[in-house]
């Protein structure tokens with residue numbers, strides 16, 4: 001039987017990517033829980049926010065819980081939007097407003113290097129078991145390219161490629177993304193004998 005993991009997020013795109021990458025596990029979303037709370041992301045780092053989400057959800061179930069906190073860091077913007085990536089333009093999860101704001105902020109900047117970062121926390125029964133991180137370097141394009149993916153994917157081209165993550169599509173993105181790099185650590189950790197029952 002596959003090991004069950006509950007992903008502590010309402011972002012269906014994240015769940016889809018995690019499910020595709022952790023194919024050896026049964027990856028469930030929050031709909032398996034009865035009325036899970038909205039967890040406020042009050043942390044100042046990806047690790048703090050990932051920990052808040054994993055702990056809050058793991059109090060509600062005996063299952064293993066995985067949380068993902070992630071975002072985009074743009075060098076010429078001093079690392080913004082960073083932990084505020086999902087609410088950069090003010091409204092949580094509004095990808096198109098966030099992308100418009102990013103393009104406005106980048107106006108006139110010739111230095112366009114950036115990276116996506118992802119921190120994943122595993123928790124069970126109100127205890128953190130382990131954390132993992134991953135990053136992918138790239139740059140911010142001059143305009144949106146492609147329709148796949150989510151978030152800032154249409155504006156982010158990984159190093160060495162002219163195409164955005166939204167053009168490259170899920171399979172190629174999942175072979176190199178911040179999330180897949182963090183999840184490699186998760187898969188290795190879960191496969192070590194004795195880490196979990």
Ligand code: IMP
Nearest residue numbers: 068069070071072085086150151152153
């Ligand atoms: P979180 O739910 O607080 O972790 O917010 C993550 C936000 O970072 C998302 O709403 C996106 O704006 C951005 N983000 C994180 N990972 C990705 C990705 O793989 N592609 C595009 N945007 C991402």
